[in-house]
Amino acid sequence: MSAVLELAEVSVRRGQAILLDRVTWVVKDGERWVVLGANGAGKTTLLQVAGAQMHPTSGAVGILGELLGTVDVFDLRPRIGVASAAVAERIPRNETVRDLVVSASYAVLGRWREEYDDLDHRRAEDLLREVGVMRLADRTFGTLSEGERKRVQIARALMTDPELLLLDEPAAGLDLGGREDLVSTLSVLAYDPDSPATVLVSHHVEEIPPGFTHVLMLRDGAVVAQGPIGPTLTAEALSATFGMPLVLEEHDGRYAARRKRHHRG
Ligand SMILES: Nc1ncnc2c1ncn2[C@@H]1O[C@H](COP(=O)(O)OP(=O)(O)OP(=O)(O)O)[C@@H](O)[C@H]1O
Numbered sequence: 001m002s003a004v005l006e007l008a009e010v011s012v013r014r015g016q017a018i019l020l021d022r023v024t025w026v027v028k029d030g031e032r033w034v035v036l037g038a039n040g041a042g043k044t045t046l047l048q049v050a051g052a053q054m055h056p057t058s059g060a061v062g063i064l065g066e067l068l069g070t071v072d073v074f075d076l077r078p079r080i081g082v083a084s085a086a087v088a089e090r091i092p093r094n095e096t097v098r099d100l101v102v103s104a105s106y107a108v109l110g111r112w113r114e115e116y117d118d119l120d121h122r123r124a125e126d127l128l129r130e131v132g133v134m135r136l137a138d139r140t141f142g143t144l145s146e147g148e149r150k151r152v153q154i155a156r157a158l159m160t161d162p163e164l165l166l167l168d169e170p171a172a173g174l175d176l177g178g179r180e181d182l183v184s185t186l187s188v189l190a191y192d193p194d195s196p197a198t199v200l201v202s203h204h205v206e207e208i209p210p211g212f213t214h215v216l217m218l219r220d221g222a223v224v225a226q227g228p229i230g231p232t233l234t235a236e237a238l239s240a241t242f243g244m245p246l247v248l249e250e251h252d253g254r255y256a257a258r259r260k261r262h263h264r265g
Pocket residue numbers: 014015017018019037038039040041042043044045046203
């Protein structure tokens with residue numbers, strides 16, 4: 001398996017603040033990573049580096065076989081699918097779901113190219129079906145619920161057939177049912193061998209879709225633990241990541257965490 005992402009001693013500093021602290025991380029083809037951490041841990045910063053949206057202050061970043069700093073990021077970015085709140089903000093509310101997904105193949109947000117191939121339309125429909133929102137194809141983005149928007153964004157991110165898929169908190173703002181539906185969809189994608197290498201950022205272990213293979217845990221910009229999810233995602237590592245004693249449960253590939261109760265002797 002070849003490396004899709006290779007970070008060596010990557011740090012990002014802004015003034016006195018250390019956003020990422022010597023992160024070394026390799027994502028290989030076929031792997032599905034969850035990045036866990038508290039608010040402000042550096043997850044979004046890590047994803048921005050991985051998506052060639054931000055250069056590190058120090059360290060080396062390899063993305064899809066190219067060394068960041070020696071390659072034109074505009075050649076690199078179309079090979080990476082991104083779904084995040086920042087991307088969603090730039091989506092025009094009056095564009096239809098179908099156009100939004102189909103136009104991704106030309107990497108333009110909010111601009112309508114006159115002609116798209118039948119092939120593009122068919123692929124967009126397949127993706128909308130895969131993420132369970134084909135029935136919304138002719139609605140405008142602005143009329144969708146938060147959960148529906150997340151699904152459309154994922155279809156859009158997959159439209160270019162990316163070699164790397166980056167999902168920044170896809171379940172944020174969803175209700176319980178919406179979260180569960182999205183976790184199922186992401187699980188189907190995770191088990192699909194044709195899906196690209198994927199990195200999903202989350203605050204909550206409950207949002208980890210079955211089929212995700214690896215975890216990276218961040219605290220204050222530094223890696224607390226990383227590796228295959230089974231042995232790496234432990235109560236100890238999670239407690240260190242969130243800075244409080246936590247109990248962790250796993251059932252059928254799903255995780256749940258809560259604060260450890262104090263027992264009085
Ligand atoms: N330009 C900046 N100057 C100083 N600090 C910054 C700057 N940009 C981000 N930070 C800080 O860096 C830290 C990491 O931010 P980041 O958005 O990567 O965290 P996160 O783990 O994604 O957080 P959240 O879960 O809240 O989205 C935060 O404490 C943030 O306030």
